[in-house]
Amino acid sequence: MQIDGNTRIVGIFGDPIAHTLSPHMHNAAFRALNLNYIYVPFWVRREELAEATAAIRALNLAGVNVTVPHKEAIIPYLDELEEEACLIGAVNTVVNQGGKLWGSNTDASGFLAALQEEGFAPAKKKVAVLGAGGAARAVGVALARSQVEEITFFNRTFDRAAELAAYLEERTGVRARALPWEEMGSFRGIEFLQAADLIVQTTSLGMHPREGEMPPVAEEAFRPGQLVIDLVYRPLKTRFLSLAQKRGAKTASGLGMLLYQGALAFSLWTGVPAPLEVMRAALEEALGVGQGRGENA
DSSP, rough: OOOTOOEEEEEEESSOOOOOHHHHHHHHHHHHHTTTEEEEEEEOOOOHHHHHHHHHHTTTEEEEEEOOOTTEEEEEOOOOEOHHHHHHTOOEEEEEEEEEEEEOOOOHHHHHHHHHHHTTTTTOOOOEEEEESHHHHHHHHHHHHTTTTTEEEEEESSSHHHHHHHHHHHHHHHHEEEEEGGGGSSSSHHHHHOOOOOOEEEEEOOOTOOOOOOOOOOGGOTTTTTTEEEESSSSOOOOHHHHHHHOOEEEEEEEHHHHHHHHHHHHHHSOOOOOOHHHHHHHHHHHHTTTTTTTTT
């Protein structure tokens, strides 16, 4: 990749940021299409977010991705939001349109694309979502707009899950409820989980280097015919997914959502379709898939 006076810069704001795989997939895509772009990580602390966002204009960056803990906090510093970002209440992609900063959220559409890849059609299906943070909001909005029958949220802070369920009901008309986190292993919780066609684990439990952690779910909650997704992708197979697979459920990691949300952001910045297979191969290489290394590389 030759950097010159015409190179466009994109990147990602986050804290921490050293773990990100986004530079791997985006720079591979730029090379494959011979685009004069480069993608770099920016370690941005909470107290520096306003200055960092202003720097997108000052340095004429083409745009940035936004990850934790800035997806909600960056909104006041942007000029305009797309409809889906407004509904989710979070931004994961910023596009610099001639000095006007436009906020988008590709997480929801990226999640739906990953579902499609798994052959799952969400309409009229029952769903359980573990967690009620930013990722759960994006997943919830995506599923509600896809006309699922109902969504049940489990969260450690019950009030946050109840607030999210009520918000989705009010804004989208989907039937949604909240249950306490500890009820996941109870008879009532198992009943709701067993009834779900799709279970999505949106928390960081089980992520490297804490692979031993998992939600307090009973193995009886899983069954054949379910699709169980863990948005964690390091490791690709968490304890949570291993338990679901053992019970006969179909499973998938968060790699698909990571790929598709990144591909959508790529197209917003460049105006051209993303080379999906190039980006997928770059992610798999970074994770050591098929290279005789562990999945936590």
